[in-house]
Amino acid sequence: MDLCEKMKTKFSVVLLASMLLVWAPACKEAEQKKAKAIPPVNVSVYQTRAEDVPIYHTFVGQIYGAKDIAIRARVEGFLKGVHFKEGSPVKAGDLLYTIESQPFEAQVASMEGLLAEARTKLVKAKRDLDRYRPLAKMNAVSQSDLDGAVAAYDAAKAGVTAAHANVRAARIQMGYTKVYSPINGIIGKTKAKVGDFVGRDPNPVILNTVSNTNSVLAEFFLTESQYLGTARQIEAARQDGLNKEESFDIDIRLILADGSVYPHKGTPNFLDRQIDPTTGAILVQVSFPNPKGLLRPGQFGKIKAMIDSVKDGVLVPQRCITDLQGLKKVFMVGEDSSVKEQDVTLGPEVDNFVLITKGLSGSEAIVYEGLQKVADGTKVTAKAVKVERIAQEEG
Numbered sequence: 001m002d003l004c005e006k007m008k009t010k011f012s013v014v015l016l017a018s019m020l021l022v023w024a025p026a027c028k029e030a031e032q033k034k035a036k037a038i039p040p041v042n043v044s045v046y047q048t049r050a051e052d053v054p055i056y057h058t059f060v061g062q063i064y065g066a067k068d069i070a071i072r073a074r075v076e077g078f079l080k081g082v083h084f085k086e087g088s089p090v091k092a093g094d095l096l097y098t099i100e101s102q103p104f105e106a107q108v109a110s111m112e113g114l115l116a117e118a119r120t121k122l123v124k125a126k127r128d129l130d131r132y133r134p135l136a137k138m139n140a141v142s143q144s145d146l147d148g149a150v151a152a153y154d155a156a157k158a159g160v161t162a163a164h165a166n167v168r169a170a171r172i173q174m175g176y177t178k179v180y181s182p183i184n185g186i187i188g189k190t191k192a193k194v195g196d197f198v199g200r201d202p203n204p205v206i207l208n209t210v211s212n213t214n215s216v217l218a219e220f221f222l223t224e225s226q227y228l229g230t231a232r233q234i235e236a237a238r239q240d241g242l243n244k245e246e247s248f249d250i251d252i253r254l255i256l257a258d259g260s261v262y263p264h265k266g267t268p269n270f271l272d273r274q275i276d277p278t279t280g281a282i283l284v285q286v287s288f289p290n291p292k293g294l295l296r297p298g299q300f301g302k303i304k305a306m307i308d309s310v311k312d313g314v315l316v317p318q319r320c321i322t323d324l325q326g327l328k329k330v331f332m333v334g335e336d337s338s339v340k341e342q343d344v345t346l347g348p349e350v351d352n353f354v355l356i357t358k359g360l361s362g363s364e365a366i367v368y369e370g371l372q373k374v375a376d377g378t379k380v381t382a383k384a385v386k387v388e389r390i391a392q393e394e395g
Contacts, residue, residue, distance in 0.1 A: 040379040043370030045333050046317055046387055050362030053313035053355055054251070054306045055348055061220035061254075063299040065211030066287070067183055071096060072206055073199035074176040077103070079192050086189045090181045090210060097179040097207055099198065104174035111170040115163035118156070125149070125156035185212040186293075216288050216295045218254060218266065220303045221281035230307045252286055255302040264289045266303070314362045315353040317387045321346070322371060330360070331367040331374050339367065339378040352390045 073079075081098040084090055129149045136146040181187070187210045192198050198207065222230065230250075252266035270285035286303060288295065321344070322329050328346055331339045344359030360366075367374055368385055 040337060040381045041370060041373045043333070043374060043380045043382055044368045044385045045365040045382045046320060046368040047384055048314050048316055048356075048360055048362050048364050048366060050312040050314055053310040053315060053350060055308040055310060055350070055355075056251075056304050056306050057226060058255070059220040059222070059303045059305070061218040061286075061301055061303040063295055063297060063301060064217045064219065065185065065213050065297045066215045066217060067185065067212040068297060069182050069185070069210050069212075070206045071179060071181075071187075071208040071210060073097070073099060073179065073192075075099060075104070075173055076199035077101075077177065077197070079194050079196045079198050082190055082194060084187055086187065088187065089185070090187045091184050092181055094181045095178060096181055096187070097192075099177040099179070101174055101177040104170065104177055108167065108170040108174055111163070111167040115160070115167050118159040118163040122153075122156035122160050125153040129153045179207065181210055183210055183212050185210040186296075211297050213290050213293060213296065216290050216297070217269075218286045218288060218301065218303055220284055220286075221279070222284055222307075224275055224280050224282070226307055227275070227282050233308055251306040253304045254288055255304055257300065262288065262295070262301075266305075310347070310355060312362065313347075314356045314360045315350055316356055316360070316366060317368060318349065318352055318354050320366050320368055320371075321354060330364075331371065333365045333367065333380055333382045337379055337382065339374045339376060339380055341376045342366075350389075352387075 077099040079097060080100050083095045083097065090096070129152070132141055132146045132149040135141040136143065188208055190208050192207050199205070250268060252268065254262035254264075254266060256262055266286040266288045268284065269287045270283075272283035275282045286305075316330065320330050322331075328344050330342050330344055332342050333339055342359055342364075345357045347355035347357040349355075365382060365384070367380075368387065370380070374380060
């Protein structure tokens with residue numbers, strides 16, 4: 001390359017550098033003007049706050065009567081009568097079933113005959129003893145004869161006692177031919193009809209069931225981790241000075257099959273002694289009052305129970321959360337009306353809200369509506385909104 005071409009190239013480089021020095025500030029100034037020209041984005045924001053947050057869990061439970069008493073035939077025989085209306089209330093002592101009693105009446109008559117025979121023997125033994133005693137005093141009979149009379153009398157007395165017991169046992173057996181309700185409650189559909197032979201397999205052994213439904217029991221299972229959380233909550237309550245009864249004052253609700261919430265709260269009354277090693281769960285039993293008889297044994301429902309409480313928790317509406325490749329974020333609006341992305345860690349859902357376990361302190365304004373229009377650094381015009389808690393049905 002000759003000298004002329006070298007000078008020409010050098011001049012081109014200097015000229016390009018000069019143009020860049022002039023153009024760069026101009027571009028920056030143009031961008032700033034353009035940014036100033038973009039109006040702020042209108043968004044709605046939700047103001048977070050720290051509060052104590054009760055944590056509820058929902059379990060599938062089955063309902064049982066406070067007492068579900070099986071009615072059984074205690075003697076064998078043909079069913080002679082059914083003395084109730086199926087599905088109706090019954091009282092303790094009401095006659096439910098009768099079983100043919102002729103064989104048992106015959107047995108009672110036989111035992112009574114043996115009792116009469118034993119009494120006759122006792123009378124004879126008593127007369128013999130009364131006759132031998134004065135004779136023994138006059139040495140008219142030997143002492144061994146007197147001892148034999150005494151022994152015969154004692155044996156006759158024992159025979160009468162045994163015969164009495166046999167008669168009583170036979171009458172008890174005959175009494176079993178009438179089956180009475182053991183409790184007040186509602187009786188179900190009979191499993192045996194008149195003419196059926198009952199009291200022996202494979203024919204029905206359980207004739208019916210009577211359930212006391214003034215209150216009902218709902219049974220469900222806690223996982224081991226849920227049990228531990230609940231146990232720690234109860235222990236913390238005890239350490240705060242509450243007595244045993246108060247420490248078990250847990251909010252428990254019953255959600256019925258149609259989605260309605262049963263108006264009465266439940267009271268825990270039973271926790272199984274061990275966790276089932278095959279399932280890792282423990283049985284819990286909760287009592288619900290049933291004054292109107294709405295609840296019946298066999299129903300299924302959802303038990304919604306408060307098993308934990310988070311102090312100074314932060315709840316945000318679920319729609320405020322964005323998900324970017326598995327990272328959960330919210331957009332906070334600062335005092336300068338600019339938006340800032342904030343990573344958050346989510347806890348359990350609480351109705352239409354979600355608990356934030358990390359990332360928010362409870363004093364932030366976060367974007368509620370307009371998420372698709374904002375990014376980190378966006379200027380916004382914020383309007384505060386109130387978001388109502390709406391109970392969500394859990395599956």
